[in-house]
Amino acid sequence: METMGQYQQLAVTYLTELGTKLLAVILFWLVGRWLIGLVGRMLNRVLEKQKVDPTLMRYIGNFVAVTLNIILVVAILGYCGIQTTTFAALVAGIGIAIGAAWGGLLSNLAAGIFLVVLHPFKVGDFVTAAGVTGTIREIGLFVTTINTPDNVMTLVGNGKIFSDTIQNFTTNDFRRVELKCQLAGSADHVAAMLLLREKLAAVPNVLAQPSVEVEILDFTLVGPVLAVRPFCHNDHYWQVYFDGNRTIRESLAAAGFPSPMPAQMVVVQNP
Numbered sequence: 001m002e003t004m005g006q007y008q009q010l011a012v013t014y015l016t017e018l019g020t021k022l023l024a025v026i027l028f029w030l031v032g033r034w035l036i037g038l039v040g041r042m043l044n045r046v047l048e049k050q051k052v053d054p055t056l057m058r059y060i061g062n063f064v065a066v067t068l069n070i071i072l073v074v075a076i077l078g079y080c081g082i083q084t085t086t087f088a089a090l091v092a093g094i095g096i097a098i099g100a101a102w103g104g105l106l107s108n109l110a111a112g113i114f115l116v117v118l119h120p121f122k123v124g125d126f127v128t129a130a131g132v133t134g135t136i137r138e139i140g141l142f143v144t145t146i147n148t149p150d151n152v153m154t155l156v157g158n159g160k161i162f163s164d165t166i167q168n169f170t171t172n173d174f175r176r177v178e179l180k181c182q183l184a185g186s187a188d189h190v191a192a193m194l195l196l197r198e199k200l201a202a203v204p205n206v207l208a209q210p211s212v213e214v215e216i217l218d219f220t221l222v223g224p225v226l227a228v229r230p231f232c233h234n235d236h237y238w239q240v241y242f243d244g245n246r247t248i249r250e251s252l253a254a255a256g257f258p259s260p261m262p263a264q265m266v267v268v269q270n271p
Contacts, residue, residue, distance in 0.1 A: 025076055032072040040065055054123050062141050108142040111162035115139055121168050126234055128167040130160040169234045174207055177230050177240050181214075181248050184258040185223035189216065192257060196228055199251040203243045205236035222260045 040061055047057045116139060121127050125136050127146070134148035143155045169175055183192055193214045200212040210231045217227035228248060232240040253259075 021080060025080065028076050029072070032075075036065060036068045036072065039068065058123075058138060058140075066141075107159040108157045111158035112139065112141055112144075114162055115144070115158055120166050121170075125168055125170040127169065128165075130156050130164045132156055169237075173233070174210075174231050175234055175237060176213075177232060177237060177244060179228040179230070179241070179244050179248065180217065181226040181228050181252075182220070182260045183223045183226060184260040187223060187257050187260075189224050189226070191255075192252065193226060195251055195255055196226065196248060199247050200228060200230045200244055203230065203240060203247055205232050205240055206230040206244075207232055222262055 043064060044057060044061060047060065115121075121129070121136055123136050123138065126134070127136060129144070129146065132146050132148065132154050134146040134154065137145040137147050137153070139145075139158075143157055144161055146154045146156060148154055181192070181196065183189055193216075196214045197212050200206060200214070201208070206212065207230075212231075213227070213229040215227050216224050218225040228244065230240055230244055
């Protein structure tokens with residue numbers, strides 16, 4: 001009976017210590033997470049006062065949050081009596097294995113750092129990157145979020161973006177709208193070119209300088225093809241594109257230009 005009582009006392013002592021440690025771990029985790037959130041909010045306020053770019057702010061915030069969470073986990077493991085040096089070696093070994101298996105993640109991480117430092121685009125820019133066209137919503141640690149014109153959120157790996165061609169349509173003050181106009185072979189192309197320069201210049205949001213360009217682009221069996229090129233701000237591109245096409249159609253029809261029709265020559269030979 002005395003031996004049974006000792007076992008019971010040992011069990012109670014062990015469970016008490018285990019329960020105390022478990023409560024302490026939960027408390028440490030909750031307090032640690034709260035402190036990490038507090039540090040993140042304070043860091044954001046400091047960066048906002050310094051007028052740091054929003055893209056760089058998100059990147060720094062994510063990096064600090066991940067680092068502090070790792071420190072918190074290591075500290076909790078140390079409190080529980082787990083050798084953190086062994087844990088660190090284990091994490092390093094796992095990291096090497098993961099790095100060998102998923103080397104693309106490391107390349108995406110490195111590319112994300114270069115994207116933030118070199119600054120080819122920022123949040124809110126309209127770009128074409130890695131074949132995806134849209135507005136930059138976020139530059140993350142591993143992927144960049146692009147919202148396409150048809151309102152589809154697209155995640156593209158930073159490594160793919162950095163290794164491919166990047167077109168930033170927001171950087172410059174204006175861009176050229178590419179339009180075409182097919183004329184009939186019998187049409188007066190000089191009069192058509194003068195008319196289109198005048199009419200396209202009156203389209204809303206078309207810039208006066210550079211002026212509208214209208215030149216002969218190509219020749220087909222139907223007749224000459226005109227290149228019609230107004231300039232506008234990037235925000236007005238599609239409005240100018242659609243209004244420009246409508247203006248080309250309506251102005252030529254109102255001026256009495258013949259409609260371009262395919263022509264074929266049929267040769268009949270008597271046997």
